Amino acid sequence: SKLDRDILKIGISEEPETLNIWLASDTNSRKILSLVYQNLYIRDPETLKLIPWLAKADPLYDPEDLSYTVKLRNVKWSDGSDLTADDVVFTVNLIKQFKVPQYISKWRFVKKIEAVDKRTVKFYLSKPKAIFLTRSLGIPIVSKKEWSLVVKKALSKKKSYKALINHKIENPLGCGPFVLKERRCGAYIFFEKNRFFFGKGKTIKGRKLGPYIDKLLFKVYRSADVAILALKKGSIDYYWACIQPGHVDGLSRDQNIKVFVSKKSAFYYMGFNLRKTPFSDPYLRRAIAVLIDKKFIVSRILQGFATEMSSVVPKGNEFWHNPDLPMYGAGLTRDERIQRAYKLLALRGYSWEIPPVNDKKEVVSPSTIRLLDGKPMEEFTILTPPAGYDPHRAACGTIIQEWLKDLGLPVTSRPMSFGALLDKVKARHDFDTFILGYGMLSLDPDYLRSFFYSKNNRTRGWNMSGYNNKEFDKLADASLAEMNNDKRRQLIWEMQSVLLNDIPYFPLYNPTLIEAVNNKNFTGWVKMVGGIGNIWSLCSVKPAQGTSKK
Amino acid sequence: MPLLEVNNLSIDYKTSSGVFSAVKNLSFSLEKGKSIGIIGESGSGKTTVGMGIMRLLADNAIVQNGKIIFKAEDILTMSEEKIVALRGGKISMIFQAAMNSLNPVHRVGDQISEVLQVHDNKLSKNQADEKVKELFKDVGLSLSRISDFPHQYSGGMKQRAVIAMAIACKPDIIIADEPTTALDMIVQSQILKKLKEIQKKNNIAIVLISHDIGVVSEICHDIAVLYKGEMIEYGKKDDILASPLHQFTKKLISSCITLESIKNLSEFRGRDCAGNTYCCDSHNKKNLIDQKDLILEFKDVSKCYNSGRSWFNRRADRVAALNNVSFNIKRGEIFGLVGASGSGKTTIGRILVKLEKPDTGTITFNNMDVKNLKGRSLKEFRKKVQMVSQDPYQSLNPYFSVYDIVAEPLIIHTEKIKKECLVLISSLLEDLGLFPAEEYLYRYPHQLSGGQRQKVAIARGMVLNPEFMLADEPTSMLDSSVSMQIFTLLVHLKKKLGVTFLFITHNIAAAHLLCDRVAVIHHGEIVEMGDCKKIIKDPQAEHTKELIDSHPEFLLKTRY
Amino acid sequence: MTKKNNNYLKDIMERLKSGMFFQYLVFLWKNPIGKCGVVLLILFGVMAVASFVPPLIDPMYHPMTGVDPDISNVTPPGFNHWLGTDYMGRDLFSQLLTGSRVAFLVGVSAAFMSMVFGTIIGMTAGYSGKILDTVLMRTADMIMIMPTLLVVLLLSSLFGQLSIWTIVLLIALFRWPGVARVIRSQTLALKERPFIDAARISGASSVRILFKHIAPNVLPMALLFMTFRVTSAIIIEAVLAFLGFGDPGTVSWGMMLQWVWKTGNMFQAPYWLFPPGICISLITLSFYMIGRAMEDMLDPRLRKEGIQD
Amino acid sequence: MDIKSFFIKRSVEIIVIFFIMMTILFLLFHFAPGDPVSMMVDPSMTSEDAQYMISQLGLDKPLLTQYLVYLKNFFQGNLGNSFYYGEPVIGIIGNRLPNTILLFTTSIIISAFAGVFLGKIAAWHKGEKIDTFGTIAALVCHTLFLPWTALIIIWVFGYKTGLFPLGGMLTPELWINPETNFLIKGIDIIYHMTLPLFTLCIIHFGSYMLIMRSSMLDVMGEDYILTAKAKGVSDKCICNHHIAPNASLPVVTSIGLSLAFSVNGGALTEIIFSWPGLGRELIFAVTNNDYPLALASFLFIAIVVLIANFIVDILYTYLDPRIKY
Ligand SMILES: Nc1ncnc2c1ncn2[C@@H]1O[C@H](COP(=O)(O)OP(=O)(O)OP(=O)(O)O)[C@@H](O)[C@H]1O
Ligand SMILES: Nc1ncnc2c1ncn2[C@@H]1O[C@H](COP(=O)(O)OP(=O)(O)OP(=O)(O)O)[C@@H](O)[C@H]1O
Ligand SMILES: [Mg+2]
Ligand SMILES: [Mg+2]
DSSP states (O other): OHHHHHEEEEEESSOOOOOOTTTOOSHHHHHHHHTTSOBSEEEOTTTOOEEESSBSSOOEEETTTTEEEEEBOOOBOTTSOBOOHHHHHHHHHHHHHHTOHHHHTTTTTEEEEEEEETTEEEEEESSOOTHHHHTGGGOBOOOHHHHHHHHHHHHTSSSHHHHHHTSOOSSOOOOSSEEEEEEETTTEEEEEEOTTOTTTTOEETTEEOOOOOSEEEEEEOSSHHHHHHHHHHTSOSEEOSOOOHHHHHHHHHSTTEEEEEEOOOOEEEEEEOTTSTTTTOHHHHHHHHHHOOHHHIIIIISTTOEEEOOSSSOTTSTTTOOOOOOOSSTTOOHHHHHHHHHHHHHHHTOEEEEOSBOTTSOBOOOEEEEOTTSOBOOOEEEEEOOTTTOHHHHHHHHHHHHHHHTTTOOEEEEEOOHHHHHIIIIISOOOSEEEEEESSOOSSTTHHHHHHOGGGOSTTOSOTTOOOOHHHHHHHHHHHHOOOHHHHHHHHHHHHHHHHHHOSEEEEEEEOEEEEEETTTEEOOOOOTTOSOSHHHHHHOEEOTTOOOO | OOSEEEEEEEEEEEETTEEEEEEEEEEEEEOTTOEEEEEESTTSSHHHHHHHHHTOOOTTEEEEEEEEEETTEEGGGSOHHHHHHHBTTTEEEEOTTGGGOSOTTSOHHHHHHHHHHHHOTTOOHHHHHHHHHHHHHHHTOOGGGTTOOGGGSOHHHHHHHHHHHHHTTOOSEEEEESTTTTSOHHHHHHHHHHHHHHHHHHTOEEEEEESOHHHHHHHOSEEEEEETTEEEEEEEHHHHHHSOOSHHHHHHHHTSOOHHHHHHOSSEEEEOTTOOEEEEOGGGOGGGSOTTOEEEEEEEEEEEEEOOOOSSSTTSSEEEEEEEEEEEEETTOEEEEEEOTTSSHHHHHHHHTTSSOOSEEEEEETTEEGGGOOHHHHHHHHHHEEEEOSOTTTSSOTTSOHHHHHHHHHHHHOOOOHHHHHHHHHHHHHHTTOOSHHHHHTOOGGGSOHHHHHHHHHHHHHTTOOSEEEEESTTTTSOHHHHHHHHHHHHHHHHHHOOEEEEEESOHHHHHHHOSEEEEEETTEEEEEEEHHHHHHSOOSHHHHHHHHTSOHHHHHTOO | OHHHHHHHHHHHHHHHHHSHHHHHHHHHHHSHHHHHHHHHHHHHHHHHHHTTSHHHHOGGGOTTTOOOTTOOSOBOOOSSSTTOBOTTSOBHHHHHHHHHHHHHHHHHHHHHHHHHHHHHHHHHHHHHOHHHHHHHHHHHHHHHTSOHHHHHHHHHHHSSOOOHHHHHHHHHHHHHHHHHHHHHHHHHHHHTSHHHHHHHHTTOOHHHIIIIIIHHHHHHHHHHHHHHHHHHHHHHHHHHHHTTOSOTTSOOHHHHHHHHHHTTOTTTOHHHHHHHHHHHHHHHHHHHHHHHHHHHHSOTTTTTTTOOO | OOHHHHHHHHHHHHHHHHHHHHHHHHHHHHHSSOOGGGGOOOTTOOHHHHHHHHHHTTTTSOHHHHHHHHHHHHHTTOOOBOTTTOSBHHHHHHHHHHHHHHHHHHHHHHHHHHHHHHHHHHHHTTTSHHHHHHHHHHHHHHHSOHHHHHHHHIIIIIIISOOSOSSSSSOHHHHTSTTOOHHHHHHHHHHHHHHHHHHHHHHHHHHHHHHHHHHHHHHHTSHHHHHHHHTTOOHHHIIIIIIHHHHHHHHHHHHHHHHHHHHHHHHHHHHHTTOOOHHHHHHHHHHTTOHHHHHHHHHHHHHHHHHHHHHHHHHHHHHOTTOOO
C-alpha cells in the first residue's frame, strides 16, 4: 500500500497517440501534454479570469504601437536550463513558419514578435484584436533547444509541415509539474515530479502549488465500465474522462468514491442547412424550435446531467451569456407546442392535407405538409453522430424525429460515422439538418464569428449552416476589434439575440461533466469548468490524510 | 473335440422399432485346419455370426442364448482380458469392407507390427519389423511398400495386407467376412488362392463368410446356408452343391450365372412380375443381324487421363485408359465388352455416348462422326443413343420420382403434354415388369429395390425408342436372381424393338449368355475379338485365359 | 374439375410424403436436439409476433420512442414494465420482443441471401470447372479469410451508418464463400454421379442439369448451412449494434446491450443487461441445434467443412 | 506434387491475394467520405488552414498518383505515416502485432486442444452423463455472445473476486520499477492474459469440441477401428492411437476455416480487455479516418490469417498422409 500512496494513478480512455505537440489533436494526447508544455496565462479555477502563469504579470498594452509586452517568470525547463524570451519568440515563429493549422488563425494579425531581453517579449499587432489575450496567448511554449534542429530539418523538406508533425517525440521537454519518464504504447505513461518546476512551493491565487506527489502513472482503459470497476477497486485514483450518468448511482454508493459534477464550456445544437429550401425559411426553423422539448432531452436523455441551452453561449459563461433571449415554447406541453408551431406555420402559408390541429383545436395525426409554393415537403434527415460515439446525440435525433413527425414533417434521423457526417456537413454541404456539438469551447465567445460569419460559408469553413446576415457580420467585425470588455459584451449579446431570432443553429443542451475519484489514497482535487483534470489539480493533489510516508 | 463349436446361438438386435432376431439357434463346429463357408443372402445374419465369435457385436446386440466354445472355453462368458488376448492372437478376423480396414493415418507395416506387439510384449520393434517383412513375403506383397500408407495401395494389396495382419500371430481360426467382394475377378481368385495356400501351410481353420456360392465352394470343406437368421442347410460342400435340399439353396445355386448353367440352356426363360414370359433365345437369332450394316465404328481411339490434381505438374501422372482401340458394332446385335476392372471398359462407353472426348481416333455412329456433333445434331444423337449404367443406386436422381426420371427425355426432346407422357410411361413401365405402373410412378428411388431401379433406368433409356443402348455392367451391383431378370429384359428389348446393345461386363459368363460377339479388353487394348462362343471355347490371348480361369473352381470344373 | 384438382392434390401429397424434405422434418422432430431447437425457435417466433402488441396497448410501450411519462430513470421490473425500463423510461420488455423480430429478420434474410449466393456460385463453379471455377473459388477463398465483422465495421464506419438492410446484404456478401465451397465440393461429387451422366445422355442442357438435378440434391446441405449462417448473421448484427455501428432506427438486442453498456448501467441494472444477452445466445443456440440435428441426417463426410462461425 | 511446389504455389497465392486486397482497400478508403482533416473540430481553424493541411498530407493528388506513391513506398518498406500518431505505420504495427499474435495463437491452440480433449472424452463416453453435460456446455459456450460474456467475466473475476486484473497487458506499477526482472514481467503478462484468453477459449472450444465429438463418433464406426479391436488392441490405445488422430483431422480443417472468425472475436476481446493489439487499433483507426494505419492494420490482420491458414494446411498434410498438394 506504500506503493499505492506513492504513485498517483490516473485512468485514461485511449492511448495518447502522440507526444508531438504540433500534431496532437486527440483529447488524450492533449491531456498528457498539458502537464508538460505550459502556457503564458491560464484561467483561475474559480473566477475563470486569466492569470499569469509562465508570465510574471498581466501583459502591458501600448495602444500607441499596438503592442503587448509580457514579462516572464524565472522558469526552468525540466532539464534545468532557463526558459527565456527566445523560446517564446521561437514558438510563435514556428507556428507562423509552418502555418500550424490549430494556431495560425490566431497569430495572423501579429505583425512582429521580439525578445526585448532575456525575460521580456513584445508582440506587435497589425490591428487591435480582442482575442489576442484570451486566444492567441493560449499557446503552449516549446523549447528552442528541443525543436530548432527539427525545424531546420523540416523546413528543408518539400512538405515541411508534414515533416514537422511526423517528427517523433519520445521525451518532450517542457516546464510543467511533471516529466515524462517512460511510455509504453498501449499500456501506460509514467511521469515523475519535475525538480525544476517553477511553481513548486509558490502560492498563486491563494493556492500553494506542489506537486505533492512524486510519481504519476497514466493507465489506459479502453472500456469505461472496466475503468469504473478499476476506480472502485482502487487500481486507479481518478478516471480522466467523462462518466455516463448511469454510473453515478453505483459510484455514489461507494464510500471511497467521490463524484465531481462540473460545468463544461460546451454547446450542443441542431443545425439547419440555410442554403436550400425548406430550411431557408426562418419560420420553419422557429416552428421546429418550438417543437423541441429541451427539458425532456435534459431530464430523460441526459438524466439531468446537463442544462438546457437558451443561447449559443453557454449559461455557465456568465460574462458573455445573454440571459434575455426568446425561449421558444419553454414550459409548454407537447400538445401546446404542436398547436403553437402549427399556428406559426399556418400563418406563414404552409398547408396540410390533414392539419395536425383540427377545427376543435385538438391535436391529431397529420399528413403531407405543403411548402409555401404548394409542393409537398420532401423527406429530410437529421444527421447525428453514431450512438457508439455519443449515445445522447443519437437519441436526441430519434426523439426529435418523432416530435417533428407530430407536425407532419417527413423526417428521419440518421446517425452516421463522425468522419462521414463532418464530410457531408462541412466539406460538401450536402445535408438538411444535423445535431452536433462542441465539447470544449473556449471561454472567449470569439467562436460566434467562426460559426456564423458569412465569409466562412464555404467548403471546410465553419459556417456550416450557410448563415448569411449582413447585420451579424457587422456586429462580428466590431466585436473582434473592440478592446473594451464591457462594450464588447454588448456586441456579443446583440449577436446572440440576432442568432436566436434567425436560428441557423438551435441550441439544445450543455452537458455537465461527471467525473469520479477514489479518495482513499489521494485528495485535493480542484474543480473548475472542464472538470477536475487540470493543471491546478495535479499541482494540489496530496496523499490522503493519516498516511505517513515511511 | 472340435476347435470351435457354436451351440444354439441366437442373437437379437434392439432397434427403435423393436427387437429383431438376426441369428436364430445356430449350431456348427469347426475342426483344426478345416474350413466352413457360411452363405446366405444379404442381411441373413452372416456378419453377425462372425462378430459374435469375436465378441465384437454392436452395442445394441443381445446374445439370447447359446455358447461359442473355443478350446473348451465359452467365448461369450470369458473375462475381458482373456478375450482381448484372444482377438488377433488366437482368432483373427478379416472384415467385410477390407478396403477400409486399414487405418489411413498409420503406415501399413506399423499396423501389422502392432498386432505382433500387442500380443507379445517381449517383442522388440526390430523383431516385429522382421516378422512383418516375412509376412509381407508370405502374402505376396513387395517389401518396398512396407512403409507406405494404405491409400497408396490398390484394393488387392490392401486385402493382402489385411490377410497378413490376420495371420500375423499364427491364429487358430481366421474369420473371413466376404474377403473378396469388392475386388475384380482376377484379383479375387488370386486372393482366394493365397488364403487357401496359407491355410494349408499354417494349418489354420477358416470361417468364410460370403454371399457368393462360387467363392465358398472354392475354399471350404463344409457349407452352412443361412436364411433370415436361420440355418437351413449344413453339411459337406459337395453334398450341398450336388443336392440342395432347401428351396432357397436351390435358387442360390441355379441363379448363379455359370458357364455350366449356360451350357444346359440354349434358351432360357424369364418371367417378369406381370407374368409375361419372355423367351430369350439369343443364339439362334443371328440371322436377324445384317452383317454389313454397321451402326457404330470405333477407329484407333485413344484416351489419357490426368490423375495428378495439381496445376504444377500436369504431365506427371497420365494414365493411358485406352490405346488405339478399334471395333465395330452391327445393327441389331448385342456386342459384349469384357475385361478386368480398370481395363477401360467404362471409358469406351463414355466416349461412345459423348460424355468424354477421345484424344485421338474417330467414332462414327450411323455414318456420322460423333466428334462433330453439335447443337441440333447432338440432340438428335442423344435421342438415338441411350445408356444404362453400372450402379442403379447412383444413376437415379434421389429427388426425382420415377415419373420424373422417365419423363425427362420426353420433356427435353418432345412437346408431349403431361397426360400423354403419363400414358406412355405407364405402359412402358408395365412392359418392363413394373406392374401396376401407378404404384411405382410416384415412388422415389430409395423406395425401390436394386432391380426395380435398374428397370427404371432402362425405362428412361427406352422411352425415346433409341436405336442404340449402352449397358455398362447393368447387373454388377445386383444379386444373381435379379441379374437374370435384367438380362431377360435386355434380350426381350433387343428382340421386340430391334435395339442394338453394347454390353459391358467383367463376367465372361454373362457375356457368353447374352452376346453375339465379344471383345476382350486389357489395359486399354483389345486383345481378342470375335464370336462369343468361339472365344470362350478356345481363348487365344493370354488375358482371356486368365479371365476364364479366374472364375471360381466350382464353375470351372464343369467347363465344357 | 374437382376431380382433376383432387388428383393434383393427391399427387402433391404423394410427393410430399415420399419426398426427402418431409422425412427431414419428421427426423428433425424425432431428434431430441432438433426438437429442443424447434421449441426454442417457436418461442422466439411467438415473441417476434407478440412484439406488435405492446405499442397497440399504449404508445408508451413503443420500443423506440415510447417513454413512460412517470419514469425518467432506469427502473427495475414492475407491474407496468415487466422487465423494467431503460434510462429514458422506455419499456424493456417491448424492446426485447422487438429484438426477436429484428433477429429473425436479420438472421433469416442474411442467411437466406448468403445461401442463395453460395449455392449458385458453388454449383456454377463446381459444374463448369476450369477457369470459372478457379476464379470463383479464389475469390471465395479471399473473402473467406476476411474477418467479416471487421470488414462490415470498416465499411459502416467509412460510409456512414448502415441501415439494417445494408447490413444484411453485407453479411450475405461476406458469408457466401463457406456455403459455396461446400456446395461446390458436393457438386463436384454429384457431377460424377451417374444420374447426371444419364441426364446429359437424355439431352439435358447445363442449366437444366444445374437447376433441376443438382440444385435439389445440394439443397439440404445448403439449408443446413443456412441455419448456421443464421446464427452468424445474428451475432454479427448484434456485435455491430453493440459497438454502435448498427442501424440506430431498429431496436435489436445488440442495440439494447449497447444502450446498457454506453449509458453505464451495465453492472447496475442486471434486468437490463441479462435478457438481451441471454436471448442472443438462445436464439443462436436454437438455430445451431436445428442445424446439428439436420447435420445428423446428411452426409457425414461433407458436413465438417465450415460449420463454424 | 511435392512440398516445395506447394510452398511456391501457396506463397504466390498469398502474395496475389495480398495485393488484390491492398488495392481494394486503397480504393475503398479513397472513396469513403470524410478525411482526417474534417475530423478536427477546432473552430478557430479556417478553411484555408484545412486545405493547407490536406495538401501537406498529400490527400489532394489524383487517385492513381496516390496509389502509385503508396505502392512505391510499400516496396521501400514504408506504409506511410499515421495521421494521428505521426509515426510510421510499420512501427505502430510492429508494436501491436506481437500482442495480437500472442493472444490469438495461444487462444486457438488452447481452445483446439481443449476441444479435442473434451470432444474425445465426450465421444468415448457417448450417452453417459459426462457426454450429455459436455455437449450441452459446449453448445451453450459456442453460442454465447462474446462482448457480453467478456464483460460479465471481467465483472466476476476481475472485480467481484478480484482474482485477475481488469484489463491491459501488464501491471504498470511493476514495469516502471527498474528492479523487476524479466521472469516477473513474463508472469505478469501471462497473468493479464488469463481473462481474455479464458474468454476466447470459452467461446471457441465449443465448436472444436462438437466437431471432435461427432468426428470421433464417425471414426468409431469405421471398419479400421473394428479391425483394431479384432487385433486385440486395448480400448484406451484404440481411442488414443487409432480414433483420435483420424478424428482430429476435421478439427484441423475447421481451425483453418474459422481463423477469420477468431480474428473477429480477437478484436472484440482486445477492445473489452484493453489489450493493445492490432484489432482494436484497426477499429480505432477506422473510426478516426486514419487511413494509412487502418489500411495497414487490415492488411496485416489478413496476412496473419493467410499465414495461419497456410500453417494449418501444412499441419494437415503432416497429419493426414492421404493429402498431397
Ligand atoms: N447394429 C445393428 N442394429 C440393428 N440391426 C442390425 C445391426 N447390425 C445388423 N443388423 C441387422 O441384422 C441383420 C443381419 O445383419 P448382418 O450384418 O449379419 O447381415 P449379413 O448377412 O452380413 O449381410 P451382408 O451380406 O449384407 O453383409 C440385418 O437385417 C441387419 O439389418
Ligand atoms: N476421370 C478419370 N481420371 C483419371 N483416371 C481415370 C478416370 N476415369 C478412368 N480413369 C482410369 O482409366 C482406366 C480405365 O478406367 P475405366 O473406368 O474405363 O475401367 P473399367 O474397365 O470400366 O473398370 P470397372 O470394371 O472397375 O468399371 C483406369 O485405370 C482408371 O483408373
Ligand atoms: Mg455382412
Ligand atoms: Mg466401369
